[in-house]
Amino acid sequence: MAQKIQDKIEELPEIYSDFEKSADELKKFSACKIGCADCCTYVGNVDITTMEGIVIQNCLETFEKKVKSGIKKKLDKNKAERERGVLARCAFLKKEDNTCRIYDIRPFSCRRIYSIKQCNQSQPVVHRQAIELADYTISKMQQLDDTGYSGHMSFILYLLDKSGFRKTYMGGKFNPGKIMNFGKGHGIIINRFVKSKGLSYNTVYSYEKVLY
Ligand code: SF4
Ligand code: SF4
Numbered sequence: 001m002a003q004k005i006q007d008k009i010e011e012l013p014e015i016y017s018d019f020e021k022s023a024d025e026l027k028k029f030s031a032c033k034i035g036c037a038d039c040c041t042y043v044g045n046v047d048i049t050t051m052e053g054i055v056i057q058n059c060l061e062t063f064e065k066k067v068k069s070g071i072k073k074k075l076d077k078n079k080a081e082r083e084r085g086v087l088a089r090c091a092f093l094k095k096e097d098n099t100c101r102i103y104d105i106r107p108f109s110c111r112r113i114y115s116i117k118q119c120n121q122s123q124p125v126v127h128r129q130a131i132e133l134a135d136y137t138i139s140k141m142q143q144l145d146d147t148g149y150s151g152h153m154s155f156i157l158y159l160l161d162k163s164g165f166r167k168t169y170m171g172g173k174f175n176p177g178k179i180m181n182f183g184k185g186h187g188i189i190i191n192r193f194v195k196s197k198g199l200s201y202n203t204v205y206s207y208e209k210v211l212y
Contacts, residue, residue: 005170008144009051015144016111019137023112026127030114037098038119040090040110049141049191050148050169052107053156059105071101078154083186091154107153108137142191147174151188159188 020027040046048056060068074091081088092101100106112134115124142150148169149156159165159179168175176183176190183190 003172005051005054005147005172009054011144012051012055012141015137015140016108019108019111019133022133023130026130027114029116029127031116031118032114035098036118037093037100038121039113039115039124040093040098040100042087042119042121045087046090046107046109046153047150048107048109048153048156049145049150050156050160051141051145053153053160054170055105056102056107056153056157057160059102063101067101075154075157078152079158082152082154088154108134108141109153112137139194139196142189142194143196146192147172148191149176149179149183149188150191150194151183151186155182155186155188 060071063071071091074089078088078091090100092106093099094101100110112130113124113126114130115126117125138150142148149159159182160169165179168178174192179188182188
């Protein structure tokens with residue numbers, strides 16, 4: 001019998017934790033600090049899987065009404081900006097102090113990012129090995145979420161807001177034809193069709209091999 005979506009979602013913390021353990025030595029070089037959020041503003045392209053979208057939606061439901069409606073408006077704005085190819089400030093980034101409203105459950109796209117020097121509106125400088133580990137982690141999530149999709153956070157949350165899509169997904173059914181037009185126009189990835197990445201967390205990297 002196919003694994004239920006909720007059971008798959010419960011595997012996410014372990015997948016995140018496996019990445020953190022593997023990338024720990026590399027992340028010691030990180031220049032990131034609280035309130036530094038260019039990666040959530042100028043250079044970020046926060047893609048999520050549908051599993052992560054459900055986690056975010058469930059979290060949104062716990063917010064007070066006013067905060068929730070403010071975030072929803074920002075997500076609509078994000079979607080429109082992304083459709084025009086504009087880099088959008090994340091809807092979950094707090095204006096007051098540049099911190100993340102959903103930090104504890106933030107998606108993997110946010111967990112993978114760090115930089116060995118302050119970004120100052122440029123791309124983060126990340127170890128090549130961390131990029132490989134992150135790509136492998138995404139591949140693992142996509143294999144697990146094999147009736148789901150990946151794409152920009154505002155697009156995936158938009159889809160999950162549609163009751164028909166959500167019902168099909170939560171029911172474990174796979175029907176990509178239903179979102180074909182939206183998917184093509186918004187760069188949505190069908191997880192099942194992504195080739196798995198061959199890498200193991202047991203790969204040992206020595207610092208001599210570290211490239212910046
Ligand atoms: S990745 Fe860059 S912008 Fe983001 S917290 Fe780290 S240093 Fe700051
Ligand atoms: S979810 Fe949080 S960590 Fe991720 S981009 Fe948005 S504000 Fe930044």
